[in-house]
Amino acid sequence: MSAIFPLAFASEEVSLLTAVVLGILFGFTLERAGFGNARKLAGQFYLHDMTVFKVMFTAILVAMVGIYGFAAVGWLDLSLLWVNPTFLWSQLVGGFLLGVGFIVSGLCPGTAAVSAASGRLDALVAFAGIFLGTFLFAVTVDVFPWLERLYHAGSLGTSLLQDVFGIPAPLLAALVVLGAGAAFLGAEWVERRMAGKYAAVENAPTVRPRLKLAVPGALALLALGATFAPAPPRAQASPAFERIAAGDVARRIIAHEPGLLVLDVRPADAAAAPGLPGAQQAALDSSAVPLLSGLAAGQLVVVYDAAGKLPALPAGWPVQPRYAVLDGGIAAWRSEVLTPATPRDPSLAERQRVAEQNQVAAYFSGATVAAPAAAAPPPAAAGGGGAKKKKAGGC
Amino acid sequence: MKPRPYWNPYFAGVMLGLVLLATFLVAAQGLGASAFPKRLIALWAADVDPEWTAHNAALGSYVAGGAFPLRNWIFVEMIGVILGGFIGALSAGRFKVAVEKGPRISVRGRLLYALAGGTIMGFAAGLARGCTSGQALSGGATLATGSWLFMLMVFAGGYAVAWFVRRQWV
Numbered sequence: 001m002s003a004i005f006p007l008a009f010a011s012e013e014v015s016l017l018t019a020v021v022l023g024i025l026f027g028f029t030l031e032r033a034g035f036g037n038a039r040k041l042a043g044q045f046y047l048h049d050m051t052v053f054k055v056m057f058t059a060i061l062v063a064m065v066g067i068y069g070f071a072a073v074g075w076l077d078l079s080l081l082w083v084n085p086t087f088l089w090s091q092l093v094g095g096f097l098l099g100v101g102f103i104v105s106g107l108c109p110g111t112a113a114v115s116a117a118s119g120r121l122d123a124l125v126a127f128a129g130i131f132l133g134t135f136l137f138a139v140t141v142d143v144f145p146w147l148e149r150l151y152h153a154g155s156l157g158t159s160l161l162q163d164v165f166g167i168p169a170p171l172l173a174a175l176v177v178l179g180a181g182a183a184f185l186g187a188e189w190v191e192r193r194m195a196g197k198y199a200a201v202e203n204a205p206t207v208r209p210r211l212k213l214a215v216p217g218a219l220a221l222l223a224l225g226a227t228f229a230p231a232p233p234r235a236q237a238s239p240a241f242e243r244i245a246a247g248d249v250a251r252r253i254i255a256h257e258p259g260l261l262v263l264d265v266r267p268a269d270a271a272a273a274p275g276l277p278g279a280q281q282a283a284l285d286s287s288a289v290p291l292l293s294g295l296a297a298g299q300l301v302v303v304y305d306a307a308g309k310l311p312a313l314p315a316g317w318p319v320q321p322r323y324a325v326l327d328g329g330i331a332a333w334r335s336e337v338l339t340p341a342t343p344r345d346p347s348l349a350e351r352q353r354v355a356e357q358n359q360v361a362a363y364f365s366g367a368t369v370a371a372p373a374a375a376a377p378p379p380a381a382a383g384g385g386g387a388k389k390k391k392a393g394g395c
Numbered sequence: 396m397k398p399r400p401y402w403n404p405y406f407a408g409v410m411l412g413l414v415l416l417a418t419f420l421v422a423a424q425g426l427g428a429s430a431f432p433k434r435l436i437a438l439w440a441a442d443v444d445p446e447w448t449a450h451n452a453a454l455g456s457y458v459a460g461g462a463f464p465l466r467n468w469i470f471v472e473m474i475g476v477i478l479g480g481f482i483g484a485l486s487a488g489r490f491k492v493a494v495e496k497g498p499r500i501s502v503r504g505r506l507l508y509a510l511a512g513g514t515i516m517g518f519a520a521g522l523a524r525g526c527t528s529g530q531a532l533s534g535g536a537t538l539a540t541g542s543w544l545f546m547l548m549v550f551a552g553g554y555a556v557a558w559f560v561r562r563q564w565v
Binding site: 006015018019022023024025028030031032033034036037038039040042043053055056057058060061062063064067068070076080081082083084086087090092093094095096097098100101102104106108109110111112114115117118119120122123125127130131132133134136137138140141142147150152156158159161169172173242244245248298 | 401402404405407408409410411412413414415416417418419420421422423424425426428429431432433435436440447451452453454455456459460461466468469471472473474475476477478479480481482483484487489490491492493494495496497505506508509510511512513514515516517518519520521522523524525526527528529530531532533534535536537538539540541542543544545546547548549550551552553554555556557560561563564565
């Protein structure tokens with residue numbers, strides 16, 4: 001199935017241009033919702049102005065129904081979406097603290113930016129505080145081992161609620177919509193009870209009663225419709241792989257970086273052709289788990305295939321190491337590392353670059369010529385000998 | 396001039412949801428905010444002590460492989476947010492250099508609360524790997540388990556402390 005979405009852009013510049021446009025729309029919408037006003041945001045926690053809850057949940061419903069609806073009809077490839085990994089304890093504790101900071105400052109990070117852009121000095125000060133707190137966390141997570149343990153505790157990788165509850169995604173979406181609809185009615189009721197208790201925030205909109213039910217009602221219908229749609233493909237256990245350049249891998253191998261693990265995941269017949277020195281053969285499924293268990297958090301695992309087109313992390317792979325796909329696959333390794341460079345211009349810097357790359361190329365062409373010779377006959381005879389696992393040592 | 400009224404919250408929610416959905420379709424990820432301070436801190440820290448930054452649990456991934464931390468979708472998106480907020484406030488007649496506070500607190504008191512609350516939030520967004528935008532809103536829409544727990548705890552934390560800081564707001 002080839003889905004239309006998410007869009008793939010030819011250049012990073014175009015992608016970043018969409019970031020500016022969508023960011024402007026995000027900021028504009030937050031401003032119009034009243035989120036540039038700390039008093040209005042704080043009203044959520046004194047129950048007389050539940051705008052935060054209403055806006056946030058309506059937005060989640062719309063996006064959720066859109067994402068799972070588009071996936072159900074095959075327009076969106078769910079496995080390519082970034083899904084926040086679950087770290088139970090850091091999210092529970094961090095969420096609670098963020099709520100405390102929210103009511104103390106009256107703002108959250110995104111709304112603080114909008115409020116500051118609306119000229120509010122308290123938001124500017126809160127934003128300065130956010131920088132301070134960010135720095136504080138980065139320093140203390142290094143100093144206190146218990147904080148770093150908390151940061152990584154309860155890691156479940158990609159965990160989706162429909163898998164936790166064991167029900168189809170559209171059914172869960174429908175339940176979320178219905179639950180939110182009931183919560184909206186509750187919020188309206190609470191607001192009416194609290195009306196007049198505190199001074200109202202200026203420019204509160206007059207809500208037309210009919211609209212209150214229109215949104216959750218329409219979404220409920222959409223979600224119920226989606227329940228009968230074909231089930232969307234299961235989101236693969238992303239986090240998606242990060243990418244690593246061939247030159248970077250080469251430098252790490254030459255430096256004998258401790259703990260570096262290189263996995264060759266090409267099909268067994270293709271893997272008979274020379275690969276990276278020191279690479280271990282593995283398959284993109286649970287059979288590779290024994291190789292990967294016991295790795296430390298953040299330890300680098302470089303994974304490569306023929307062309308560098310790998311999907312998200314396979315199900316069952318432990319999430320604590322850092323996985324990186326060799327950008328461009330073995331093809332890039334050949335062209336960027338094994339091929340001696342030719343200078344593009346006569347500058348000194350360019351000549352230095354060429355000299356460096358040629359040194360690297362010499363290092364690896366020696367290594368890769370030697371390794372297969374010891375492990376397997378030349379490719380022409382490989383058919384008779386069968387595909388041997390190449391475990392060139394040294395690194 | 397009287398400022399333009401705020402949008403009906405459900406209408407605003409639909410618009411916000413459409414922006415979020417468009418973001419997922421275009422960028423394969425949701426919206427975010429706290430990566431903005433994180434990446435700026437990473438840039439500065441990498442300048443002061445590259446070795447420490449590369450090995451830091453919170454900042455290391457932003458500078459991995461010699462990456463420039465500001466060349467990032469969320470970072471650029473946040474520049475847009477600041478622009479969009481400014482355009483929104485200006486076009487609604489709501490741009491005003493002022494301090495937003497309840498009637499019973501001094502300006503200095505309010506600013507101290509804002510600084511303290513902001514510091515707590517910066518720490519919390521570091522620990523939780525995101526804030527109300529990146530975790531609750533974006534993770535919530537994908538039905539990520541941890542993001543929903545995060546969101547429930549944000550409300551729990553807010554309600555738990557609201558009574559103690561009520562003088563600031565009501």
